[in-house]
Amino acid sequence: MFDLEIEVNGKQEQVSVEADTTLLYLLRDKLGLTGSKDGCRSGDCGACVVLLDGKTVNACMVLAPQANGASVMTVEGLAKDGELHPLQRCFSESWAFQCGFCTGGMLMSCYALLKSNSNPTRDEIRAAIAGNFCRCTGYQALVTAVEQAAAELRANNV
Amino acid sequence: MSDTHIVGKRVPAANANEIVTGQARYCPDIDLPGMLFGKLLYSPYARARVIRLDVSKARKIPGVAAIITHADIPGENSYLYAAADQPLLVIDEVRYQGEALAAVAAVDEHTADIALAAIEVEYEQLPGIFDPVEAMHPDADQIVPGEKNVLSSHSFSTGDVEAAIATADVVIQNKYQTQCAEHAFLETEGGVGLVEDDGRITVYSSCQAPHRDRMQIARALAMPESMVRVITPSIGGAFGAKDEAHVQIHAALLAHATGQPVRLIRGRRESILTHVKRHPFIVEYTTAATSDGKLVAVKARAIADAGPYTNATQEVLHKFGEFVGGPYKIVNLEVELIGVRTNNPITGAFRGFGAPQAAFVYESQMDDLARKLGMDPLQIRLLNGVETGTKTYTGVLIREGSAMKASLRKAAEMIAWQKRHSCERQPAPHLRRGFGIATTIKGSGAGRGIADHASAALEMHRDGSVILHSAAADMGQGIVTVMTQIAAERLGIDLASITVTNADTSRSPDAGPTCASRQTMVSGNAVLKAANTIRDSLLTMAARKTKTEKHRLDLKVGHLTIDGKPHELSVKDLALRASNWGIPLHSESLVHFEYPEDAPMATYRFAQEVFQFGTQIAQVLVDCETGQVTVERLIAVHDAGKMINPGGVYGQIEGGIAQGIGYALTEELIVEAGLTQNPSLENYIVPLSLDIPEIEIEVLEIPEPFGAPLGAKGIAESPLVPTAPAIRNAICDAINKPLYRLPMTAERILSIGDD
Helix, strand or coil: CEEEEEEECCEEEEEEECCCCEHHHHHHHHCCCCCCCCCCCCCCCCCCEEEECCEEEEHHHCEHHHHCCCEEECHHHCCECCECCHHHHHHHHCCCCCCCCCHHHHHHHHHHHHHHCCCCCHHHHHHHCCCCCCCCCCCHHHHHHHHHHHHHHHHHHC | CCCCCCCCCCCCCCCHHHHHCCCCCEHHHCCCCCCEEEEEEECCCCCEEEEEEECHHHHCCCCEEEEECHHHCCCCCCCCCCCCCCCCCCCCEECCCCCEEEEEEECCHHHHHHHHHHCEEEEEECCCCCCHHHHCCCCCCCCCCCCCCEEEEEEEEECCHHHHHHHCCEEEEEEEECCCECCCCCCCCEEEEEECCCCCEEEEECCCCHHHHHHHHHHHHCCCHHHEEEECCECCCCCCCCCCCCCHHHHHHHHHHHCCCEEEECCHHHHHHHCCEECCEEEEEEEEECCCCCEEEEEEEEEEEEECCCCCHHHHHHHHHHCCCCCECCCEEEEEEEEEECCCCCEECCCCCCHHHHHHHHHHHHHHHHHHHCCCHHHHHHHHECCCCCECCCCCECCCCHHHHHHHHHHHHHHCHHHHHHCCCCCECCEEEEEEEEEEEEEECCCCCCCCEEEEEEEECCCCCEEEECCCCCCCCCHHHHHHHHHHHHHCCCHHHEEECCCECCCCCCCCCCCCCCHHHHHHHHHHHHHHHHHHHHHHHHHHHHCCCHHHEEEECCEEEECCEEEEEEHHHHHHHHHHHCCCCEEEEEEECCCCCCCCCCCCCCCCCEEEEEEEEEEEEEECCCCCEEEEEEEEEEECECCCCHHHHHHHHHHHHHHHHHHHHCCCCCEECCEECCCCCCCCCCCCCCCCCCEEEEEECCCCCCCCHHHECCCCCHHHCCHHHHHHHHHHHHHCCCCCECCCCHHHHHHHCCC
């Protein structure tokens, strides 16, 4: 067993895991954060994208011990005090999803994009989600949602 | 219904908040006290006799709660869709790669994996049959003993096809091949079974048809259906493959065997190997026309590869045949439909039910015909297209068909069709640009003569809030949102006042499967009917209270209105009065898919009578050195009747086209001697965000005149149908060579070469 400390969505957690436990399993089964989804376990679908020390990773491709001492942010950490992040609201309003299984990972990829680029073009948004597979939409409504959220965030920061 | 207050609005999906916060619960997210983890043992071979299956060592592994084989199934060891020829667990012979032999329940996934590895199986590999044409041979080995390899063979004809072909000016004859395609829903198949205190079995099922699941689980457990409850949690996509049962039955069997909750989720590889795929088709097709481009006859023969078991093969072939002539006026038509067993992957329902295969063929033929006659591809389609009042070759009178030509004209206008070739056709020596058009037809509903009904229940409480019970499965396409909007509209309340329960067979009667673009019409009508009953009670009371004739009253945005003007009485006031006076504000409806009484019966059995038309135009750039195709523009014009929610309708169109682009260019389950070569999302190539252009969409809102709730009809399947032929015609326009096989991969395009 491997004891690790990890900050998840601002909360300090201490957990014991088998050395071959993935970060995805840790989040979902140990911490009950099931917003990150298990779609392939091979890093192909992006349904489990989370931020690891601010960088997007497929949580299924990271071993939990590698995240020891790190800070992780998942889709559950996006809303603050019950208030949705603009990305979340714009995703809803634009029908940026249908079944919603890709949404947690998709939101985190988009969140990371807006952290580094406050005014992305549609092509840059598409490139940022190129590792997030969505089978329901054509990505178009989703790109629009990100554009709208970016505009809102820019307006709020002025 | 022009002054609707909620219907027609782009409100967020009913479950949007749970989804964006990560709180929506799908099968893999269900965690119950004492829950075990289920896994299935899958065959590595496409065809083999099982000489020995020994689970005794595996059963002794600590942490293994149960291992069941065919011998441990209390009831029927078979799925039941159209036939009962597919076992839940193999008895003595595996017939396709990935067929299940045993089910394990263990304390955790790791232990379940160890148990699977400890199961001893001795196989004797048998020569499989992988070519459907070979399997059709009278001397071919029987794939399922006692059952013919040709599991379905039907033909339909109208007019005099041979005479029409003999006298036609032009005859185009080609052979087409379409591929085995994977649904690639993001949430793999899953189920969670548990035993209630009173012995009933509850199953959370990622499915499209909760009541059919209940029936299948009950017969496998040899329990009455009243002892089985199926609930759908959130579902991560389905696209047809979850219409047929998968592992939810095994989850129930394991829960029953152990008395503990069991969660059984397929891994991605198992999912791709085992669930039904889109049927590969081989089609021989003849089109006959006059020299001025008028179609005079169509003759087709289609062979579909079913894999070893029946599944939805007959239904898929049936729909292929129904739409084999396309949205065209054809008097002489003949089609032969053959479904054949092989040892390839099983095949069944996939968005469109045979219509995408048919469209690829008939729309390729139309372009080949236009080319041969030197006609414009748009004009030849306008010349032959159906209209309102056309009697189709299936004997159906089209009650609303204006969208066929309207969609063609609108799409052509959007891309300036007549001037399309004024762009740079060869932007570099190795690059060729081309334009292709395709226009298609798809029906809603199971088809006339097939049971096609739904129930819904609504209850308004004393505070004006409403609960809606429906067993219609929502896999993401939005039926719950549609039902909520219809109920809110008729009851004059806001969406926040309505709570919808998950589909639950213990609460709601059958709403039928979510397939065939039917739920907006059938469950939509069920909700409309139930809401109208409650509305009538509210208005009766309001009429009494305000001493006003009922026809002057309406309910809008929370209030009673008289002659359109808001009155001080709110819907809440009326609900409270009803409660105080003991007037029930509860209604449960049962509706059937409706057909006008005077409509003639179709000559094609079980034909659909409500149609979605759509036209797409693709602009592509072909790299003649690499074979790479870039879809530069995609114009899509579709009709959906009256849109209940434009967000949902546009979403269905974009998503259908994304799948259509994959179907056209990259998606193919590569199966060699029955063994799938690409069972992963890495090697089964689906389009991602950079592979799809900005799709230019126009929706034609032409209300369906009969049997459609507020004029709305289904849209789920039709947007996928024209995409592949539109792209095919664009590639052919670019490289000036015809293509007859899907997908049109770079390798295949290169092998044809440029001129």
